[in-house]
Ligand SMILES: NC(=O)C1=CN([C@@H]2O[C@H](COP(=O)(O)OP(=O)(O)OC[C@H]3O[C@@H](n4cnc5c(N)ncnc54)[C@H](OP(=O)(O)O)[C@@H]3O)[C@@H](O)[C@H]2O)C=CC1
């Protein structure tokens with residue numbers, strides 16, 4: 149299959165490696181320096197576009213994919229406030245988009261564990277819950293998309309939590325969540341590909357579930373598999389649709 153890579157940074161380059169290994173061809177690579185090459189005409193050479201760019205550029209990239217009627221896999225995070233708008237555009241224009249805060253198999257298993265644990269905890273009010281995420285210092289968004297998915301999994305399944313709020317550690321701003329608010333703590337440390345922990349803490353003990361990415365390979369392979377899966381489909385999908 150012919151692929152367009154929208155964003156060719158840390159992720160785009162590993163995605164290229166897995167895509168070529170699996171017999172695909174890269175027909176277009178877009179970075180900040182050649183953004184003007186992202187046109188409907190150029191995109192039409194691709195069967196699927198894969199976007200791992202930036203929160204500021206992703207919405208325009210999606211628009212161009214919709215205009216060209218090219219299915220797009222979106223790994224970029226930091227735009228989920230616009231999710232409903234993008235879904236409406238996708239449906240109205242009869243297009244195809246698959247997005248996911250995390251394309252690795254391990255994290256998608258972790259999402260399920262998180263939901264199950266949150267349900268169990270309805271019977272155990274002595275436990276307070278918190279989400280922690282650690283990423284490299286170049287990350288542009290906080291909290292991470294994965295942490296948002298984890299927090300939503302908790303809010304949807306644990307009755308005593310109604311919304312999440314985010315504290316970026318080291319900025320000097322400390323938050324004091326109300327009992328119905330779930331704290332997501334973000335840490336930025338050199339060279340960490342992505343670590344997520346859900347912690348339930350009581351007076352007497354603590355239960356933690358944790359996912360640690362050793363590198364970016366799991367995310368990149370997942371994105372290529374997602375492109376293969378979505379190629380001949382129409383509609384708006386999440387990575388969890390592949391795992392169902
Ligand atoms: N869903 C998932 O599983 C994962 C998601 N991510 C997300 O993917 C995104 C990218 O991550 P990562 O590769 O680490 O980031 P990088 O900063 O390494 O790469 C971003 C790329 O986007 C390019 N870019 C900047 N502006 C534009 C534009 N206007 N159009 C197209 N490309 C542009 C940059 O160009 P230049 O090189 O010239 O600066 C760079 O090539 C982030 O949002 C991150 O959170 C990351 C890992 C896994």
Ligand SMILES: O=C(O)C1=N[C@H](C(=O)O)C[C@H](O)C1
Nearest residue numbers: 225249287292293294341342
């Ligand atoms: O920016 C990153 O690096 C990552 N971003 C994704 C996120 O925001 O959750 C996925 C992964 O954790 C790496």
